[in-house]
Amino acid sequence: MGMSGEEQWADGESRMQELAALVQRETRSCSWWERHGVDWTILTLALSIAPAGFLLLGSDSLLPLSLGFLVLGIAHTVVSVKGSHLASHSSLSQSKSWNKVCGSFTAEKGTYHHVKLHHAYTNVIGLGDSSVWKVPFFPRYIYLFLLPLALPFLTPIVAIGLIQDLPVLTVIRTLSAITLGMWAHCWLLIRVSGFQSLPSAFLCMMLYKATFTIPYIHINIFQHIGLAMFSPTKKPKRIYQMAHGVLNLPRNMFFDWSFGHSFINCHVEHHLFPMLTDHMCLKVKPIVSKYFKQHNIPYNEDTYLSRLRLFIDKYEELMVYAPQLTELVGIQ
Ligand SMILES: [Zn+2]
Numbered sequence: 234m235g236m237s238g239e240e241q242w243a244d245g246e247s248r249m250q251e252l253a254a255l256v257q258r259e260t261r262s263c264s265w266w267e268r269h270g271v272d273w274t275i276l277t278l279a280l281s282i283a284p285a286g287f288l289l290l291g292s293d294s295l296l297p298l299s300l301g302f303l304v305l306g307i308a309h310t311v312v313s314v315k316g317s318h319l320a321s322h323s324s325l326s327q328s329k330s331w332n333k334v335c336g337s338f339t340a341e342k343g344t345y346h347h348v349k350l351h352h353a354y355t356n357v358i359g360l361g362d363s364s365v366w367k368v369p370f371f372p373r374y375i376y377l378f379l380l381p382l383a384l385p386f387l388t389p390i391v392a393i394g395l396i397q398d399l400p401v402l403t404v405i406r407t408l409s410a411i412t413l414g415m416w417a418h419c420w421l422l423i424r425v426s427g428f429q430s431l432p433s434a435f436l437c438m439m440l441y442k443a444t445f446t447i448p449y450i451h452i453n454i455f456q457h458i459g460l461a462m463f464s465p466t467k468k469p470k471r472i473y474q475m476a477h478g479v480l481n482l483p484r485n486m487f488f489d490w491s492f493g494h495s496f497i498n499c500h501v502e503h504h505l506f507p508m509l510t511d512h513m514c515l516k517v518k519p520i521v522s523k524y525f526k527q528h529n530i531p532y533n534e535d536t537y538l539s540r541l542r543l544f545i546d547k548y549e550e551l552m553v554y555a556p557q558l559t560e561l562v563g564i565q
Pocket residue numbers: 318322347352503507
């Protein structure tokens with residue numbers, strides 16, 4: 234306390250440098266297996282359990298049928314959430330060209346919104362304020378528990394809407410990727426699982442793609458909305474911006490695997506060091522939380538249920554009305 238505004242900002246910069254040096258020391262001492270191998274293994278495992286999922290869906294009894302659903306739901310979420318998130322941050326590989334190959338499978342506009350807006354302007358009003366997640370004309374229970382199930386239908390429509398002004402080649406590539414992906418799922422459901430018609434296969438695909446969409450929407454809003462929001466002209470230094478505007482949720486076996494640590498229990502670390510893979514975020518978490526505690530920097534943590542209760546109780550305030558701006562004065 235007692236520092237002038239300028240001194241405080243300079244302090245934020247040196248704190249960030251100090252923390253980055255500590256984190257770098259840890260990451261440099263790690264092997265390729267830790268830096269990339271663990272996450273590649275999870276992605277490969279997810280792809281390799283998919284055939285079992287399609288075979289199980291061919292069964293007539295309830296237990297293998299539900300297991301098949303779960304397997305395909307997990308496999309789809311690991312690849313489409315964890316995989317494309319890592320690819321969007323170019324953290325799948327050390328090689329630039331490999332990252333380009335991986336990155337080209339994610340929608341260009343999605344990457345732009347996530348990396349260039351959400352990460353660069355975390356909780357800055359009008360830029361990275363998570364307002365893309367707000368659909369204020371829906372009542373709370375519909376938004377929180379019903380609308381997420383429509384996400385597999387909505388995602389391609391939104392993607393097509395977003396790519397219209399992009400170069401023709403990008404439009405063609407995105408459209409072919411969407412069509413090819415859907416066709417492959419339906420083909421496998423008909424050939425391997427024995428579905429009789431295309432509409433029934435299509436519906437089944439949409440259902441297992443929706444397995445994790447409710448927590449997916451929840452997590453995206455729980456970790457930023459309701460925390461400090463900044464104006465573009467008065468945003469604090471990065472370390473304070475992330476400390477005040479990002480929240481970590483507790484670990485959970487399903488979320489660890491399907492969404493990845495950077496989405497769940499290491500979201501603060503991910504916003505500070507977006508190039509790190511999920512496993513590396515987990516490795517540096519003790520360093521970051523210890524550093525924050527040592528320097529009296531807030532380290533936001535809350536449970537899933539407590540956030541859910543908050544969003545149900547204060548839905549209007551958090552999801553309908555414009556958020557209040559936060560000005561951090563005199564904090565260090
Ligand atoms: Zn990210």
